[in-house]
Amino acid sequence: MNRTSLSQDPAPAAGTSRFAARTARIPASAGVGFKHSHLEAILDDPDPVGFLEVHAENYMGDGGFPHRALERVRRDFPLSLHGVCMSIGGPQPLSEDHLTRFKALVDRYEPGLVSEHLAWSTHDDVFMNDLLPLPYTDETLAHVCEHIDRMQSVIGRQMLLENPSTYVVFENSTMSETDFIREIVRRTGCGLLLDVNNVFVSATNHGFSPLSYLMDYPMEHVGEIHLAGHAVQEDDEGEPLLIDSHDAPVADAVWDLYAIVVRQAGPIPTLIEWDSDLPDWPVLRSEAAAADRILDEVAHSFMMGKSHGKISHAVG
Amino acid sequence: MPLVSDIHDLDAAGFRAAILDPARGRPQTVTGPHGKQADKRFNVYRNNVTVSLINALADTFPAVQRITGETFFRDMAREFVRARPPVSPLLFLYGHEFPAFIADFEHAAQMPYLADVARVERAWLTAYHAADLEPLAPQALAAIDPAHLADVTFRPHPAAALVRSRFAVFDIFDANRSHDSVGRIDAARAQSVLVTRPGTEVMVTALPDGHDAFFECLLSGGTLGEAAEAGMAAAETFDINEAIGGILSTGAFIAAETAQ
Numbered sequence: 292m293n294r295t296s297l298s299q300d301p302a303p304a305a306g307t308s309r310f311a312a313r314t315a316r317i318p319a320s321a322g323v324g325f326k327h328s329h330l331e332a333i334l335d336d337p338d339p340v341g342f343l344e345v346h347a348e349n350y351m352g353d354g355g356f357p358h359r360a361l362e363r364v365r366r367d368f369p370l371s372l373h374g375v376c377m378s379i380g381g382p383q384p385l386s387e388d389h390l391t392r393f394k395a396l397v398d399r400y401e402p403g404l405v406s407e408h409l410a411w412s413t414h415d416d417v418f419m420n421d422l423l424p425l426p427y428t429d430e431t432l433a434h435v436c437e438h439i440d441r442m443q444s445v446i447g448r449q450m451l452l453e454n455p456s457t458y459v460v461f462e463n464s465t466m467s468e469t470d471f472i473r474e475i476v477r478r479t480g481c482g483l484l485l486d487v488n489n490v491f492v493s494a495t496n497h498g499f500s501p502l503s504y505l506m507d508y509p510m511e512h513v514g515e516i517h518l519a520g521h522a523v524q525e526d527d528e529g530e531p532l533l534i535d536s537h538d539a540p541v542a543d544a545v546w547d548l549y550a551i552v553v554r555q556a557g558p559i560p561t562l563i564e565w566d567s568d569l570p571d572w573p574v575l576r577s578e579a580a581a582a583d584r585i586l587d588e589v590a591h592s593f594m595m596g597k598s599h600g601k602i603s604h605a606v607g
Numbered sequence: 608m609p610l611v612s613d614i615h616d617l618d619a620a621g622f623r624a625a626i627l628d629p630a631r632g633r634p635q636t637v638t639g640p641h642g643k644q645a646d647k648r649f650n651v652y653r654n655n656v657t658v659s660l661i662n663a664l665a666d667t668f669p670a671v672q673r674i675t676g677e678t679f680f681r682d683m684a685r686e687f688v689r690a691r692p693p694v695s696p697l698l699f700l701y702g703h704e705f706p707a708f709i710a711d712f713e714h715a716a717q718m719p720y721l722a723d724v725a726r727v728e729r730a731w732l733t734a735y736h737a738a739d740l741e742p743l744a745p746q747a748l749a750a751i752d753p754a755h756l757a758d759v760t761f762r763p764h765p766a767a768a769l770v771r772s773r774f775a776v777f778d779i780f781d782a783n784r785s786h787d788s789v790g791r792i793d794a795a796r797a798q799s800v801l802v803t804r805p806g807t808e809v810m811v812t813a814l815p816d817g818h819d820a821f822f823e824c825l826l827s828g829g830t831l832g833e834a835a836e837a838g839m840a841a842a843e844t845f846d847i848n849e850a851i852g853g854i855l856s857t858g859a860f861i862a863a864e865t866a867q
Contacts, residue, residue, distance in 0.1 A: 351697050352736030356807050376696030382615040389696060414619045418693040419626060421655040426636065430615050458648040459637045497640040527644035534651060
């Protein structure tokens with residue numbers, strides 16, 4: 292690795308961006324989750340990906356190599372900042388410490404998109420390092436909206452909320468996930484990160500049609516799409532239970548759903564997530580290229596006639 | 608808080624309690640779709656939480672895992688995760704209590720050096736993420752009037768940590784973090800290491816005899832004169848010029864301060 296390429300950037304002048312204008316906005320093309328083991332390959336790739344996304348918590352240390360690496364790629368790439376641990380779906384107020392750290396990253400790296408999850412991970416000061424599910428009730432809706440309001444006001448900008456993959460349901464839920472999400476958007480003005488793999492995982496696990504979920508989903512608010520691989524286990528009855536494992540290529544069925552979504556909604560920034568059992572760079576790069584092929588085809592048809600692009604057309 | 612607002616809290620509390628205690632059943636409100644059972648479904652969350660935290664410990668303590676073997680390590684880490692789950696969402700802060708847990712872990716009693724290796728690995732990760740501060744420059748030390756040198760104190764770099772051990776902790780750490788096969792190590796040879804990060808790379812230095820007492824004194828705010836005395840008391844071979852060279856080469860400090 293070329294360590295000398297990781298020297299610290301000079302401090303920005305007041306009121307100006309430290310980064311090139313071309314890297315400010317996330318393009319409607321494919322990006323990948325940034326892993327340090329791919330740093331050199333990403334910088335050397337003659338056909339660079341459209342953007343990079345990082346998990347915010349990995350850059351909440353004071354200094355050292357993680358910040359050097361992120362500073363370096365941020366010079367060349369638009370950045371999406373994806374929070375994993377804000378615990379927006381929990382009953383307790385958000386951690387002010389965590390909000391402060393998050394805001395510092397937004398200020399420092401000027402991401403084009405900021406997102407978090409409809410899930411929780413911390414309760415009574417125990418951090419469980421997983422995206423845990425919540426019942427969908429008036430009470431949880433109020434908590435989630437309070438938390439999103441708080442986060443958006445601290446970071447001073449809109450965030451995107453990601454739909455979860457779940458393995459259980461709650462007897463006390465009183466509304467559907469899509470109704471819950473639509474109401475969050477209405478009350479908070481947040482945007483949405485549509486994880487198509489999560490839709491497929493939850494649909495399989497809970498026995499509903501992924502297309503009917505997507506038809507009910509407020510697609511006009513989607514600012515980013517996630518695609519990832521999943522693993523297959525068995526539920527208590529011996530039927531398939533899909534696990535959102537992020538350790539494999541995107542499944543064919545998820546590619547098919549993705550194509551349906553972007554044909555209806557138009558080109559949207561699309562991230563390939565791969566977080567464990569990391570492949571060599573060319574494998575991850577080819578997954579992004581596959582998403583770009585679908586996006587290019589969609590962009591082409593959007594140029595040819597805008598009438599194809601109305602999301603109000605029924606899906607499926 | 609009105610009673611009606613407590614349901615979400617009770618749901619989350621029940622979920623959390625059941626996740627960390629496999630003897631507990633799943634929360635009452637959690638079920639499968641269309642009347643399906645949910646024991647295996649709930650266990651996905653238990654498994655995600657436990658395995659991801661064990662993996663985080665394995666990432667932080669790779670030499671400990673190499674010494675114990677994977678099965679032993681994961682069994683030990685599972686007990687730790689259940690007894691001491693993380694309190695911060697920043698997993699690079701997790702595991703500060705793991706070395707003490709290892710020291711008390713009955714099945715690791717045959718490896719009395721293991722806890723000290725874990726201390727070095729924990730210090731390594733702290734150094735990796737520490738703030739970017741320039742180490743003390745040789746000129747800054749040279750500029751001090753020699754008459755006042757004995758009274759100088761040093762401000763530690765946030766990456767700096769000293770691990771003193773009755774065992775060959777540097778040799779064991781170093782061999783088990785390399786990709787080479789581990790040769791024969793005389794574990795009973797006492798060693799101390801200084802962990803620092805003068806640039807982007809973490810530096811782990813085996814200290815000559817007496818330098819552990821010297822750096823321990825300086826890191827806890829003692830003067831250079833006091834540290835030199837501590838070094839000389841600890842080892843006949845202690846050389847003050849070599850020790851001052853170590854202050855500069857390791858980057859353990861960011862400033863030298865005179866008393867006036």
